[in-house]
Amino acid sequence: MLVADTLWIKWVHTYIIKDQCLWAMEVPCDASWTMRKLLGLRRLGQSLIKYQIGNGERTFLWWDNWHPLGLLYDRFGDRVVHNVGRSLRAKVASIVENGAWRWPRLRNHLIQTIVSHTQNLVPHPEMVDSVIWVPHPSGIFTIKSAWEAIREKFPIQPRFKVIWGSHNVPRWSFILWLAALHRLSTKDRLRNWGMALDALCCLCQDEEESHHHLFFDCSYSTRGNVSWDTFRFVSLKSTLTATVYGLWQERNSRIFCAKMKDHTQVATDIANGIRAFLSSRRNVKQSLQNRSICEIWGLPHRIMQSV
Secondary structure (H helix, E strand, C coil): CCCCCHHHHHHHHHHHHHHCCCCCCCCCCCCCCHHHHHHHHHHHHHHCCEEEECCCCCECCCCCCCCCCCCCCHHHHHHHHHHHHHCCCHHEEEEECCCEECCCCCHHHHHHHHHHHCCCCCCCCCCCEEEEEEECCCCCCHHHHHHHHHHCCCCCCCCCCCCCCCCCCCCHHHHHHHCCCCCCCCCCHHCCCCCCCCCCCCCCCCCCCCCHHHHHHHHHEECCCCCCCCCCHHHHHHHHHHHHHHHHHHHHHHCCCCCCCCHHHHHHHHHHHHHHHHCCCCCCCHHHHHHHHHHHHCCCHEEEEEC
């Protein structure tokens, strides 16, 4: 690795790496938990970093990703290391002399393969080695490109656009996301985890509490839902997320704070939350339907685009 100009990176090189190869070094026993975890994940980034050879003094010959064939040690193993006669800690500079490659002249097909793929690489003795971050077109590291490179990708779910986006308050979206995945700590799940508690829904006191019951079958919830028949899609999504959030908040308030509201008050609180959120929007498209929504909700006309 190349030493950056930040204090933390210099400290890591001085006290953790200590001129060893990052990819081959043992994890120090006295390193912090965070450092041990980072070193345990280093293989994820090894192929994502490309080294551009200058004088070769900062790039490890066998471990760093500088050769067109990739990581030489991973591809060829100990045998080629022995044949070339360079140690595992050797730098690329050890096979460069006067700005040209100086590979051992051996009739070994592995070495010949390595040499043949370096013909288009030219060392530059007057320059230092540089690092290129492969996942980003600029070659500069970014958190977003790193996440996209290492994360496991799945097809986008149809519910994604309903749950997430600028049409929702983040805390509303988070609760709806958990509800859609059946990951809220409803009483049926808590009982399955071995917790001894009353299974009845605390809103209606009629049936066992579950995700489906709480948001679809509960007599309290169905009376308290805000009507959304006249809303456009953005208002529909805001109403859905606000309603799920409001019902979950009321459920928690009854369990943990012993405070209760009737369904009318909960519906009013949900409507006020939606109204406050919609009032914060700007440059809403001028249309008859949107103006009608503003009238129904009592929204200020300043949120509409100026004509």
